[in-house]
Amino acid sequence: MKRTMITNIGVMVSGDLERDIIDADTLVIENGMICAIGQRDDFDLKDMETIIDAAGSTLIPGLIESHAHPVLLRSGPFLRDVHLPELGKSKVYISGWLESNMHAGVTTILSAGELTVSGRGRSALAAKELALAAHLVFKHLRYGGVKVHAGALFLEKGLVERDFKELAEQGVWLVAEIGLGTIQTPEEARPMVKWAHKYGMKVLMHTGGSSLAGSKSSGAEEIMAIKPDVVCHINGGPTAMSMESIKRLVEETDFTLELCYIGNPKVLFESLKIIAEKRQLHRVICGSDTPGGQVFSPTSMLQMVRNVASMSDIPASKAVAMCTGNTARIFGLNTGKIEVGREADCILIDAPLGSVGQDSLSALKAGDVPGICMVMIDGEIVAMPSKFTPTPIRQATFRKL
Ligand SMILES: [Zn+2]
DSSP: OOEEEEEOOSEEEOSOSSSOEESOSEEEEETTEEEEEEOGGGSOGGGEEEEEEOTTOEEEEOEEEEEEOOOOSSOOOOTHHHHOGGGTTOOOOHHHHHHHHHHTTEEEEEESOOTTSTTOOOSHHHHHHHHHHHHHHHHHOOGGGOEEEOOEEOOOTTOOHHHHHHHHHTTOOEEEEETSSSOOSHHHHHHHHHHHHHTTOEEEEOOBSOSSTTOOOBOHHHHHHHOOSEEOOTTOSSSOOOHHHHHHHHHHOOOEEEEETTSOHHHHHHHHHHHHHTTOGGGEEEEOOBSSSSOOOTTHHHHHHHHHHHSSSSOHHHHHHHTTHHHHHHHTOSOSSOOTTSBOOEEEEEOBTTOSOSSHHHHHHTTOOOEEEEEEETTEEEESSOSSSOOBSSOOEEEEO
């Protein structure tokens, strides 16, 4: 069986928060999966079809975006043309959006609800059909190779248990941010969350100030009453809840705590301090909350790694885990870690030219966004180098044997 080898890796970052660095310089891939990890001398070249020379750059798992609002189909004016007419001029096209994300190191995207679909209906039937349509479309749509888990159900008035059962049978497994549908109070949301859990779905909840006209703000009290799996953007999407609320969520619950790119940087910094003190970093995941009226930045996930690494005492290799392995564990995905048996989704990164950092990890600590030398999805090279990120000091190359 022909294999791909990535060798001459300077630092191998696992995506695992506890064992964040792997003592190895070579990774071997077969049939799209990681099949061996070790030192160069452990492997025989005659088994290989492709050799990638990492040139001393850093290997990390492909980034997992925990909070996107996928644009459905090619059309694009945001929902903003319904709710916020002044922002309605922006257009995002699905192919460009996904390929841009891929060039910025994102290999998997999770939907927090397809709210960028223009004219989204607000009935139970519309919510159900939109979730199913988005789920099915993105099951087959792989622009840039990116894996998009879309079709997140908005909780709207009128949904009954049978709807959750039927959707789960069709493969829908995400509930969009509670608070963005017509279901707003804990009394209304709680039974639906129970149905979602009964059928194996993961439930997200919007928190902090309202992001859309018609949505409301929420803090610890309501979140604890509704019991979602993921507390979205604790640092705001874009407006953060109070630090008292965040403290309570850290100390009194075991919910997943999400930090978002579009949120409040001061609260991101303060939250990380509390979470690290309480040894709860395994509960942290990162997302962008894009594309949206506030921002469309394909490099937001890479910037989140940089933000966490540079604005806290957390080592950069552990910041990577919050954008990869933690998210994979919480959502049950077989990617996000450099580990035998995982999907071979990984990226090579390095300090950008001119950085005070000498390698990717010291550049991240210094607050610089690294350059991406290569993006690989399911064992295939999809970008080498990236079109978007700064030029890396070290350039990876590949050759066929
Ligand atoms: Zn939100």
